[in-house]
Amino acid sequence: MQMDSTMFWFLASTLSIFLLHSLLKFLTSAHRKFPLPPGSLGWPYIGETFQLYSQNPNVFFASKVKKYGSIFKTHILGCPCVMISSPEAAKLVLVTRALLFKPTFPASKERMLGKKAIFFHQGEYHTKLRKLVLRAFMPEAIKNSVSDIESIALDSLKSLEGRLINTYPEMKTYTFNVALLAIFGKDEVLYREELKRCYYNLEKGYNSMPINLPGTLFHKAMKARKELAQILAKILSIRRQRKHNHSDLLGSFMGNKETLTDEQIADNIIGVIFAARDTTASVLTWMVKYLAENQGVLQAVTEEQEAIMRTKEEWGEERVLTWADTKNMAMTTRVIQETLRVASILSFTFREAVEDVEFEGYFIPKGWKVLPLFRNIHHSPDNFPEPEKFDPSRFEVAPKPNTFMPFGNGTHSCPGNELAKLEILVLVHHLTTKYRWSMVGPQTGIQYGPFALPQNGLPITISLKKASPNSN
Numbered sequence: 001m002q003m004d005s006t007m008f009w010f011l012a013s014t015l016s017i018f019l020l021h022s023l024l025k026f027l028t029s030a031h032r033k034f035p036l037p038p039g040s041l042g043w044p045y046i047g048e049t050f051q052l053y054s055q056n057p058n059v060f061f062a063s064k065v066k067k068y069g070s071i072f073k074t075h076i077l078g079c080p081c082v083m084i085s086s087p088e089a090a091k092l093v094l095v096t097r098a099l100l101f102k103p104t105f106p107a108s109k110e111r112m113l114g115k116k117a118i119f120f121h122q123g124e125y126h127t128k129l130r131k132l133v134l135r136a137f138m139p140e141a142i143k144n145s146v147s148d149i150e151s152i153a154l155d156s157l158k159s160l161e162g163r164l165i166n167t168y169p170e171m172k173t174y175t176f177n178v179a180l181l182a183i184f185g186k187d188e189v190l191y192r193e194e195l196k197r198c199y200y201n202l203e204k205g206y207n208s209m210p211i212n213l214p215g216t217l218f219h220k221a222m223k224a225r226k227e228l229a230q231i232l233a234k235i236l237s238i239r240r241q242r243k244h245n246h247s248d249l250l251g252s253f254m255g256n257k258e259t260l261t262d263e264q265i266a267d268n269i270i271g272v273i274f275a276a277r278d279t280t281a282s283v284l285t286w287m288v289k290y291l292a293e294n295q296g297v298l299q300a301v302t303e304e305q306e307a308i309m310r311t312k313e314e315w316g317e318e319r320v321l322t323w324a325d326t327k328n329m330a331m332t333t334r335v336i337q338e339t340l341r342v343a344s345i346l347s348f349t350f351r352e353a354v355e356d357v358e359f360e361g362y363f364i365p366k367g368w369k370v371l372p373l374f375r376n377i378h379h380s381p382d383n384f385p386e387p388e389k390f391d392p393s394r395f396e397v398a399p400k401p402n403t404f405m406p407f408g409n410g411t412h413s414c415p416g417n418e419l420a421k422l423e424i425l426v427l428v429h430h431l432t433t434k435y436r437w438s439m440v441g442p443q444t445g446i447q448y449g450p451f452a453l454p455q456n457g458l459p460i461t462i463s464l465k466k467a468s469p470n471s472n
């Protein structure tokens with residue numbers, strides 16, 4: 001017999017109020033020397049989750065900073081949190097005093113990705129995992145993948161020709177296929193559809209409350225996660241039987257002398273797919289929008305990419321892209337940087353206090369989440385004049401230290417950032433030199449869930465340019 005939903009929420013709310021009241025009473029009495037940061041913990045259990053994810057996060061953060069200052073408390077995704085919005089405080093959490101703040105995610109993500117994933121650890125185990133990931137994703141490793149990524153990009157764009165599309169879902173397909181290539185090498189085509197089906201079911205529950213009851217998104221996601229682990233176990237078994245050496249991420253994990261367990265490998269493979277897919281797809285979606293809205297910037301990028309094509313033709317080289325070509329895309333790289341800043345795909349990152357911490361005159365209890373607010377830092381006029389303006393030229397000079405952190409900072413910064421930049425450059429090269437596109441309908445709205453995206457995933461029409469002597 002299932003509990004009535006109203007009764008369930010009543011009991012949960014009552015329990016949450018009691019526990020929260022007891023916790024705050026203990027904290028304020030036992031640690032009077034340093035108060036908790038100012039702010040609100042919102043509604044019982046759900047806290048201020050809906051307020052954050054249902055509106056422009058700039059508005060949520062700005063209103064909090066205006067009311068409470070650069071450090072304040074809140075409660076999102078089931079976790080009491082302290083949010084910080086100054087570059088100096090972010091550096092303290094991510095670099096200077098990083099040992100006091102371990103990487104973490106809300107309970108729902110941690111259970112779906114797996115507790116052995118690199119995101120949730122520090123110390124020796126994290127160092128070993130990071131070394132293995134970097135071995136597969138550093139420039140020396142991925143520079144030989146340019147032609148394979150280019151093939152994926154060309155196939156993806158060809159499938160969009162002459163269609164009305166929603167940009168974000170199409171970019172997610174592209175980045176998912178690149179992620180599988182980086183993880184499984186050319187073997188990925190053998191498992192692509194199975195992995196895609198399970199992962200797509202898993203991701204639907206990423207930002208759900210961790211209530212594992214039949215019918216909930218979280219329950220369905222955990223079921224898909226179990227099936228995904230079974231597929232990965234099959235892939236591991238086949239590789240062990242064949243005994244071939246592989247330079248992809250899975251090969252790096254399996255070739256480690258201090259052998260990782262199958263559970264550790266599975267957790268980290270799922271974690272890398274999570275990290276590599278939606279964020280990069282979001283960046284590409286915003287780039288498509290910003291280029292369409294800024295025709296002068298689009299023209300400059302197109303000219304840069306066409307110049308690369310002409311140079312290859314003049315030297316009699318193959319028209320396939322090379323690693324060296326991607327190093328000659330300065331303007332396009334600045335557009336990527338400005339897109340990362342304006343869009344701020346990752347509004348914040350999660351850390352957790354490993355012990356009671358005194359921080360800038362406030363008390364942060366052990367177990368509380370601490371969130372450096374990248375979006376707030378990227379949109380501060382103190383760091384970037386006219387922050388809402390899309391202006392790639394601002395990156396002709398390096399930004400002030402600790403004010404531009406699209407991939408995080410410190411030992412837990414994203415180890416896959418070179419791969420992300422490479423796949424963006426490759427796709428933009430072919431998009432700007434071969435295609436034209438236009439946005440459909442007014443594009444002033446933004447949707448959140450959890451990444452900020454153009455409304456409806458940015459509907460566009462895309463078509464081939466007329467043939468020219470420089471066309472491939």
